[in-house]
Amino acid sequence: MPLNDLIRRTRQGQPRAIARLITRIENGAAAAEIIPRIYAATGRAHVIGVTGAPGSGKSSLVNELAKALRRRDYKVGIVAVDPSSPFTGGALLGDRVRMQDLSGDKGIFIRSLASRGNLGGLSEATAAVVKVLDAAGFDTILVETVGAGQAEVSIASAAHTTLVIEAPGMGDDVQSIKAGILEIADVLVVNKADRPGAARTVRSLKMMLQLGQAMPVNHHGRSLQTTAVSPNGMENDNFWQTPVLETVAIDGTGIEALLDVVLAHKAHLQATDGWLKQEKIRSRREVEQLLHARFMEQFQTAVSQNDREQLITAIANRETDPYTAVAAIFAQINE
Amino acid sequence: MPLNDLIRRTRQGQPRAIARLITRIENGAAAAEIIPRIYAATGRAHVIGVTGAPGSGKSSLVNELAKALRRRDYKVGIVAVDPSSPFTGGALLGDRVRMQDLSGDKGIFIRSLASRGNLGGLSEATAAVVKVLDAAGFDTILVETVGAGQAEVSIASAAHTTLVIEAPGMGDDVQSIKAGILEIADVLVVNKADRPGAARTVRSLKMMLQLGQAMPVNHHGRSLQTTAVSPNGMENDNFWQTPVLETVAIDGTGIEALLDVVLAHKAHLQATDGWLKQEKIRSRREVEQLLHARFMEQFQTAVSQNDREQLITAIANRETDPYTAVAAIFAQINE
Numbered sequence: 001m002p003l004n005d006l007i008r009r010t011r012q013g014q015p016r017a018i019a020r021l022i023t024r025i026e027n028g029a030a031a032a033e034i035i036p037r038i039y040a041a042t043g044r045a046h047v048i049g050v051t052g053a054p055g056s057g058k059s060s061l062v063n064e065l066a067k068a069l070r071r072r073d074y075k076v077g078i079v080a081v082d083p084s085s086p087f088t089g090g091a092l093l094g095d096r097v098r099m100q101d102l103s104g105d106k107g108i109f110i111r112s113l114a115s116r117g118n119l120g121g122l123s124e125a126t127a128a129v130v131k132v133l134d135a136a137g138f139d140t141i142l143v144e145t146v147g148a149g150q151a152e153v154s155i156a157s158a159a160h161t162t163l164v165i166e167a168p169g170m171g172d173d174v175q176s177i178k179a180g181i182l183e184i185a186d187v188l189v190v191n192k193a194d195r196p197g198a199a200r201t202v203r204s205l206k207m208m209l210q211l212g213q214a215m216p217v218n219h220h221g222r223s224l225q226t227t228a229v230s231p232n233g234m235e236n237d238n239f240w241q242t243p244v245l246e247t248v249a250i251d252g253t254g255i256e257a258l259l260d261v262v263l264a265h266k267a268h269l270q271a272t273d274g275w276l277k278q279e280k281i282r283s284r285r286e287v288e289q290l291l292h293a294r295f296m297e298q299f300q301t302a303v304s305q306n307d308r309e310q311l312i313t314a315i316a317n318r319e320t321d322p323y324t325a326v327a328a329i330f331a332q333i334n335e
Numbered sequence: 336m337p338l339n340d341l342i343r344r345t346r347q348g349q350p351r352a353i354a355r356l357i358t359r360i361e362n363g364a365a366a367a368e369i370i371p372r373i374y375a376a377t378g379r380a381h382v383i384g385v386t387g388a389p390g391s392g393k394s395s396l397v398n399e400l401a402k403a404l405r406r407r408d409y410k411v412g413i414v415a416v417d418p419s420s421p422f423t424g425g426a427l428l429g430d431r432v433r434m435q436d437l438s439g440d441k442g443i444f445i446r447s448l449a450s451r452g453n454l455g456g457l458s459e460a461t462a463a464v465v466k467v468l469d470a471a472g473f474d475t476i477l478v479e480t481v482g483a484g485q486a487e488v489s490i491a492s493a494a495h496t497t498l499v500i501e502a503p504g505m506g507d508d509v510q511s512i513k514a515g516i517l518e519i520a521d522v523l524v525v526n527k528a529d530r531p532g533a534a535r536t537v538r539s540l541k542m543m544l545q546l547g548q549a550m551p552v553n554h555h556g557r558s559l560q561t562t563a564v565s566p567n568g569m570e571n572d573n574f575w576q577t578p579v580l581e582t583v584a585i586d587g588t589g590i591e592a593l594l595d596v597v598l599a600h601k602a603h604l605q606a607t608d609g610w611l612k613q614e615k616i617r618s619r620r621e622v623e624q625l626l627h628a629r630f631m632e633q634f635q636t637a638v639s640q641n642d643r644e645q646l647i648t649a650i651a652n653r654e655t656d657p658y659t660a661v662a663a664i665f666a667q668i669n670e
Contacts, residue, residue, distance in 0.1 A: 032658050039656035053389075279651035287647065288631075290661040295630045296623070298665075312622065316614035321374035323367045326625040330633075 007037055013075075013137045015109060022111055022129050031128040038135040043279070045077070045134040046266050049158065050144045051184075052165030057191040060249035061165060062144045063102060068259045069140050070107055077133035077141040078110045081126050081155055109133060124293065126155055127286055158282050160275065161265045165189045166205065168197035182208055185242055186265050189258060193246035205244050240268055302333045342372055348410075348472045350444060357446055357464050366463040373470040378614070380412070380469040381601050384493065385479045386519075387500030392526045395584035396500055397479045398437060403594045404475050405442055412468035412476040415447045416461050416490055444468060459628065461490055462621055493617050495610065496600045500524045501540065503532035517543055520577055521600050524593060528581035540579050575603055637668045 001020065009017030024030040048065075052058050059080070066076045102108050113125055126143065133141050145155050164185035182188075188209075190201050243261055247254035269275040303311075311329075314320045336355065344352030359365040383400075387393050394415070401411045437443050448460055461478065468476050480490050499520035517523075523544070525536050578596055582589035604610040638646075646664075649655045 036656045036658050040653050043653050276651060280647050283647045283650035283657065286657040287650065287661060287664075290657055291634060291664065292627055292630070294661055294665055295627070299626060312615050312618045315618035315622065316611060318375050318378050321371045322618065322621040322625055323371050325622060326629055329622075329626065330629055 003033065003037075007034065010132060010136050011038070011041060015106065018109060018132060018136050019111070021132055025125055025128045025132070026113065031124060035128055035131055038131060042131045042134040045130075045138055045141050046161065047130055047134075047141045047143060047159040048262060049155070049162040050142060050165065051155075051162070052189075052191075053167070054146075056165040056167040057249050058144055058146075058165050061189065061191055061247060061255075062142050064247075064249045064252055064255045065259060065262075066102060066108060066142060068255050070105060072259075073107075074139040075107045075137060076109075077130075077136075077138035078108065078144065079126060079129050079133070079141065080110070080112045080144045080146070081122065082112065082114045082146040109136070109138065121293075123155055123158075124286075124289055127158060127282075127289075158285055160269055160278050161186050161262055163187050163189055163262070165191050166201055167192040168195045168201045186240060187258070187261055188242060188244045189247055190244065191247050191249050193254065194248045198246060202244050202246065209242055209244070240265065240274070299329065299333060303329055338368065338372075342369065345467060345471050346373070346376060350441065353444060353467060353471050354446070356467055360460055360463045360467070361448065366459060370463055370466055373466060377466045377469040380465075380473055380476050381496065382465055382469075382476045382478060382494040383597060384490070384497040385477060385500065386490075386497070387524075387526075388502070389481075391500040391502040392584050393479055393481075393500050396524065396526055396582060396590075397477050399582075399584050399587055399590045400594060400597075401437060401443060401477060403590050405440060407594075408442075409474040410442045410472060411444075412465075412471075412473035413443065413445045413479065414461060414464050414468070414476065415445070415479045415481070416457065417447065417449045417481040444471070444473065456628075458490055458493075459621075459624055462493060462617075462624075493620055495604055495613050496521050496597055498522050498524055498597070500526050501536055502527040503530045503536045521575060522593070522596055523577060523579045524582055525579065526582050526584050528589065529583045533581060537579050537581065544577055544579070575600065575609070633668060634664065638664055 001017075003024075006017050006021050006024075010021050021034065025034065050058055050062055050065075062078060062080075066078055069076045102110065111129060113122060113129065130141050130143060143155065143159055162184050164182070164187075166188065168190065182205075188205050190198055190205065192198070245254060245258050245261060247258055249255065269278065300308075311320075311325050315322055315325055336352075338359075341352050341356050341359075345356050356369065360369065385393055385397055385400075397413060397415075401413055404411045437445065446464060448457060448464065465476050465478060478490065478494055497519050499517070499522075501523065503525065517540075523540050525533055525540065527533070580589060580593050580596060582593055584590065604613065635643075646655075646660050650657055650660055
């Protein structure tokens with residue numbers, strides 16, 4: 001099908017057209033052709049990132065959130081991103097469970113993306129798929145990442161609202177919430193809250209949030225305040241108090257309350273300048289990622305495969321060093 | 336002190352000079368001045384990356400490995416890298432325990448590096464610090480990363496030998512070894528092996544390694560074979576059989592056996608072309624990271640702060656899109 005038709009049908013929300021457009025994005029550089037033609041139609045959807053430690057029950061939670069959103073008549077897109085290796089199969093397994101649970105509902109569109117060994121490409125593809133679903137009219141897009149490392153955090157936090165999921169008893173309390181994960185949370189969820197140790201995990205998280213108060217703004221430019229009081233002691237509506245909620249996704253406990261909080265965060269962003277701020281953060285990140293990708297293409301065009309291999313070998317053999325080599329490459333690209 | 340003196344004293348292995356040189360690297364762009372002057376003196380040290388899930392007991396294991404190496408008269412450098420936020424304090428806590436345990440031994444040098452919110456910078460700094468310790472005459476350099484995400488994996492795997500540490504009962508077995516971590520392991524360690532479930536964790540890991548056999552070579556260019564038999568069924572000395580070892584770091588159980596295996600891997604690399612291959616992988620990665628950093632500097636010079644902010648705002652407001660904007664930036668840089 002010609003791209004124009006695919007885009008037109010995607011804009012009408014036709015599931016098969018959406019799926020085919022996403023496949024084109026997955027298969028290569030098509031995003032550069034597609035995104036400029038749909039971008040003006042994006043910006044309406046509420047993008048929710050969901051990340052957290054392995055074993056925290058993220059997938060079940062995302063499913064239940066999607067069902068709760070459907071009960072309130074929101075159209076829901078789910079993008080499950082797996083930055084890990086293609087052969088672990090976790091995402092596929094989760095998908096099958098998901099399909100049984102959610103299929104047959106035209107108000108839900110589900111897609112998995114795997115890394116195929118290229119994290120930059122995955123991040124770019126995820127951003128593009130979110131835009132396709134946005135332009136296709138989905139009100140809410142849930143971006144779930146499988147792991148809990150910096151990469152997953154980075155993908156999930158390119159969202160308006162970021163949920164970080166924990167579960168009780170996952171190793172040492174302090175360690176499990178490391179890796180920059182706390183700073184990006186707009187909402188913290190302790191899932192599997194019927195398990196022993198849930199209260200302790202909630203306490204630990206609240207304590208960590210309070211420690212975070214010492215630094216008023218995190219590196220994503222968001223407030224880390226846990227109270228609605230600004231650093232100068234004045235009440236300030238611009239601060240979002242990161243709440244800690246308890247859920248048991250497999251029986252639905254706490255899901256409606258969680259959704260209330262998620263929608264309250266959306267309302268908070270819209271009432272303050274938070275929504276535009278988040279759009280700017282996302283725009284900046286996308287520009288940087290695309291710049292990097294384009295630059296690497298330029299480098300690979302300017303310096304032949306053979307020259308590159310010779311340079312790498314010379315560095316490995318200590319005939320030159322990486323800094324001197326890079327200076328020489330830059331001279332070559334810019335000449 | 337002039338840089339020349341610092342470098343001369345570092346080459347002589349003087350601890351205070353090494354510490355000051357590393358501080359200069361941490362504080363800015365000094366690596367570009369320092370590395371070209373010491374690079375020819377590097378390449379001798381065996382660099383061991385240690386990564387794994389939070390709560391696996393990595394720090395204790397690294398300490399015990401360092402002590403075991405000292406008993407065999409190796410000089411040991413330890414670089415503890417924390418890509419997570421600066422205020423979690425985990426690395427500092429670990430350091431204090433470590434100092435009590437290992438201080439007073441001139442054959443050990445310990446340094447922590449934190450991210451300060453810039454992962455690329457951290458990765459570059461880690462690579463530079465490893466080179467400083469290499470040039471200072473340390474035989475073995477242990478690079479420990481605190482988390483277990485893609486970022487940590489990427490830093491730790493810029494090593495000759497990569498250890499991945501697991502512990503029994505850390506959530507779902509399949510999930511806990513996701514995030515690309517298995518592919519980069521030269522040695523898998525189940526630490527806390529006196530805990531319930533250790534045998535099951537060992538079995539799961541061996542099963543996952545066997546699944547990995549379906550893909551003969553991972554994206555780091557290393558073999559994923561678990562037997563010394565190549566895909567065509569012939570015996571082949573170039574394949575390293577990834578072993579799964581059990582340790583209890585806090586009482587030293589299994590540490591000597593682990594060190595034997597680590598040194599066997601080093602001997603294996605030196606006997607095959609594996610050592611040079613790994614040097615090339617590292618060189619390639621460092622060149623790519625430096626290229627990216629230099630390119631971003633070039634971008635920030637070519638496009639004024641004001642123009643950048645206007646562009647970001649225009650994208651956030653859907654007046655233009657990221658792809659069109661990046662094409663325009665490239666035209667501006669290259670004009």
